[in-house]
Amino acid sequence: MIEDKLASLGITLPSPPAPAGSYVPVVVTHNNLAFVAGQIPTEGGQVKFKGKVGRDISIEAGQQAARLCTINALAQLKSALGSLDRVKRAVKVTGFVSCDPLFADQPKVINGASDLLVQVFGENGRHARAAVGVSSLPLDSAVEVEFIVEV
Template sequence: MIEEKLVQLNITLPTPPKPAGSYIPVVTSGNLAFVSGQIPMHDGKVLFTGKVPSDKSIEEAQSAARLCAINLLAQLKANLGSLDRITKIVRVSGFVNCMPDFAEHPKIINAASDLFYDIFGEKGKHSRIAVGVSSLPLNSTVEIDMTVEFS
């Protein structure tokens, strides 16, 4: 069970963050769930802001990506009722707020990808993009969205 795995990894899913714009957090179509981009928010506050590497280190950005992943899972649990319904993580898209010459985006988004694998095993392997951008909502350091298959 995924809940047991979360306990083993010392992860507590938060109440999912409310949308910061005119969208809904999760849309389902058939057996796919599309989760809107999540930023490193906790208790209504963005915990990681600024650009990599000038304002945030790679390690701090990795922590931001991990928090984004946890928020994605919180949105899915709220929508699906149980993370055990997830049969495959299909796609992860990671965006890093960074300086123009920064090129280590994969290192940052790996923190989310690795967490999904740690939780879901083979079902957590996914296709992915990891790109740098000039800015993100609320000046967050990272934003990640995902698509999952569920039963």
């Protein structure tokens, strides 16, 4: 069912990106929570959106980066769970936006992730959230997104 929804949105999940460090991409607890490690906007093994949002790339490109991070996170979840149909609801999203200190539109950027989760999971995609500005992210990524889902 979720696979059909993704297809209707024109989304094909990629192979899950390999971790860029000493961690696992998803941890599922006995309390039915899955924690997805931070995902950056990679496509074909390359970072697609680099630099600082609001300086090097637009807010709209930052939203696309957050959406791509979420697609990568969904690929990680599918790999860990076997099926995205096991996801009951999105619980929490944390988005990090590489930006200059005076940039204040982090919530607009991370809407790229939040809006996609609602498109995919409907009301069960609504979640608590934090949108944080940071001075840099791994591999000069513009955005990084992590989230928690109930399974």
